[in-house]
Amino acid sequence: MASTSDVRKGVVIKHQNDLYVVVEFQHINPGKGSAFVRTRMKSLANGKVIEITYKTSETIDIVSVLFQNMQYLYKNGDKYVFMDMSSYEQVEMDGDLVGNDAKFLKDGLGVVVGLYEERPVNIQLPKKIQYKVVEAPPAVRGDSASGNVTKEIKLDNGLLVHAPIFIKEGEEILVNTETGEYSARA
Amino acid sequence: MSTFNELKNNPRLKKVYEERLQILHLIRNFFWSQDFVEAETPIALRLPGQEPYLNPIPVDFIDPYQVSHKFYLRTSPEYSLKKLLAAGWQRVFEISKCFRNVESFGGTHNPEFTMIEWYRAPGTYWDFMDDAENLFKFIGKKLNVEKLKYRVFQIDYLNDWDRISVKDLWKKYLQVNLDDYLSVEQMKKLVQENGFAVDMKDSYEDLFYKLFLNKIETSLGIDRPIFIYDYPAQMCSLSKLCENDNRYAQRAELYIGGLELANGFGELTDPKVQKFNLEKDRSLREQLGKEIWPVDEDLITALDSGISSAGGIALGVDRMVVLFTGARDINEVIFQSVADQIN
Numbered sequence A: 001m002a003s004t005s006d007v008r009k010g011v012v013i014k015h016q017n018d019l020y021v022v023v024e025f026q027h028i029n030p031g032k033g034s035a036f037v038r039t040r041m042k043s044l045a046n047g048k049v050i051e052i053t054y055k056t057s058e059t060i061d062i063v064s065v066l067f068q069n070m071q072y073l074y075k076n077g078d079k080y081v082f083m084d085m086s087s088y089e090q091v092e093m094d095g096d097l098v099g100n101d102a103k104f105l106k107d108g109l110g111v112v113v114g115l116y117e118e119r120p121v122n123i124q125l126p127k128k129i130q131y132k133v134v135e136a137p138p139a140v141r142g143d144s145a146s147g148n149v150t151k152e153i154k155l156d157n158g159l160l161v162h163a164p165i166f167i168k169e170g171e172e173i174l175v176n177t178e179t180g181e182y183s184a185r186a
Numbered sequence B: 001m002s003t004f005n006e007l008k009n010n011p012r013l014k015k016v017y018e019e020r021l022q023i024l025h026l027i028r029n030f031f032w033s034q035d036f037v038e039a040e041t042p043i044a045l046r047l048p049g050q051e052p053y054l055n056p057i058p059v060d061f062i063d064p065y066q067v068s069h070k071f072y073l074r075t076s077p078e079y080s081l082k083k084l085l086a087a088g089w090q091r092v093f094e095i096s097k098c099f100r101n102v103e104s105f106g107g108t109h110n111p112e113f114t115m116i117e118w119y120r121a122p123g124t125y126w127d128f129m130d131d132a133e134n135l136f137k138f139i140g141k142k143l144n145v146e147k148l149k150y151r152v153f154q155i156d157y158l159n160d161w162d163r164i165s166v167k168d169l170w171k172k173y174l175q176v177n178l179d180d181y182l183s184v185e186q187m188k189k190l191v192q193e194n195g196f197a198v199d200m201k202d203s204y205e206d207l208f209y210k211l212f213l214n215k216i217e218t219s220l221g222i223d224r225p226i227f228i229y230d231y232p233a234q235m236c237s238l239s240k241l242c243e244n245d246n247r248y249a250q251r252a253e254l255y256i257g258g259l260e261l262a263n264g265f266g267e268l269t270d271p272k273v274q275k276f277n278l279e280k281d282r283s284l285r286e287q288l289g290k291e292i293w294p295v296d297e298d299l300i301t302a303l304d305s306g307i308s309s310a311g312g313i314a315l316g317v318d319r320m321v322v323l324f325t326g327a328r329d330i331n332e333v334i335f336q337s338v339a340d341q342i343n
Helices: A095-104 B004-009 B011-033 B078-086 B125-143 B166-174 B184-193 B204-219 B271-287 B297-304 B317-325 B338-342
Strands: A012-015 A018-028 A036-043 A049-055 A066-076 A079-084 A089-094 A110-116 A119-124 A128-135 A150-155 A160-164 A172-176 A181-185 B057-062 B068-073 B091-099 B112-120 B148-150 B153-155 B162-165 B226-232 B248-256 B259-266 B311-316
Touching: A012 A036, A018 A049, A018 A110, A018 A119, A036 A095, A036 B204, A049 B204, A066 A089, A079 A095, A089 A095, A089 A110, A089 A119, A095 A119, A160 A181, A181 B004, B004 B011, B011 B091, B011 B112, B011 B125, B011 B317, B078 B091, B078 B112, B078 B297, B078 B311, B112 B125, B112 B317, B125 B226, B125 B248, B125 B259, B125 B311, B125 B317, B148 B317, B162 B166, B166 B204, B166 B226, B184 B204, B259 B317, B271 B297, B311 B317
Parallel strands: B162 B226
Antiparallel strands: A012 A018, A018 A036, A036 A049, A066 A079, A066 A110, A079 A089, A110 A119, A128 A150, A128 A172, A150 A160, A172 A181, B057 B068, B091 B112, B112 B311, B148 B153, B226 B248, B248 B259, B259 B311
């Protein structure tokens, strides 16, 4: 049996006989009291999200998940296809489980895929991802004076982000995957 | 994330930081306008607080003779400010950098964080509940913020705030009378009945929070801010007992959008009872295998010299900034948080 110190994003927990993948967890110390871990997790059966708060050191049934470096290939219906570059084996992951991270995926992107009994249950994106700008409206004289310091630009995987007005089409930029925002020129 | 690079390139984060600096300025304006004085007390203390579950960070001061003196970074300026009350100040506040070890690097915690703590003597816990409400409204009106934001919640804070006793809260969410669950044994039963695991070693406070965090906290203050007050007495080492029911004590916490913002007390000013409570906390620290140090006798002497009734509260400024700016994480409101410096 594991304890709360083993809880990480992407681990799979058995709770009341159902399996859940941890999507978010947070250590909290209520009112200067002892430490707890608030865990948001998604059901592997139906994608439903539940929230449970465990006391630190409480026993938790964590099932074993294998974390593997893989490359994103393409979308197949509502599934996402990844390839293990060492074995060339491909896996398909449910759109439900990819969730919001889907918008950051692009052809050839390296991610860490968590596998439970060979089934992919979560992905971990790099902190920053490099994209090419494919559409960027030109800056208009007077923009900064009127307070428009950013504009919406389109990236090579279709992602839309706000970027400083000096960014031009064809440039390479970095996007912060925690916030989904422009980070810097690459 | 709030590094030089992010502040330069991300206008949203730049605005968050600008608002943080304005909020600090407005906090000072508010308290000075209410006849408080701004105190400045030591960050490094030889004898920090005895809270059983907090972990003060040790630092060594070495004198010119190479003799080392062990100090700790404060987890709150509480004792120092109470000593100022004993010295005769009636309304004091301090915007203090505090430190707590073994807490998350991000989310709702950073090991180094900012607190606004204030005391009134004479004063009661009702006074600081009013102060907190007025403080938020004062800042919000100056910044033109109509709703506080946290996660998916938009919180109306410009109208009257809610106040509910912990006992009424348990009636509302768990349909039980808390009077019947004031011992460890009774509370264990209630926790199990609600489907949560109980450990032999769980203290009353652990059991209380297992239910509170799972069944109550996330719904607190999601429409408007709420103060919950009068906690079971065994959870309050620094509070005075309630006058009408000594099984409960005058402790109050503020919740906004399910987030804990502040913790305050109708201050315990009886030196003998205070010493007894702190010695008890100290032995609990010892049992838990935590670092220990003597009770600060200077605090007990200060109380003994006489403080009239007092009320005091500590409010997390970083979390307050999160609410006013709608930032997603405490690290977005702190320039160069611990996580930013490590990664």
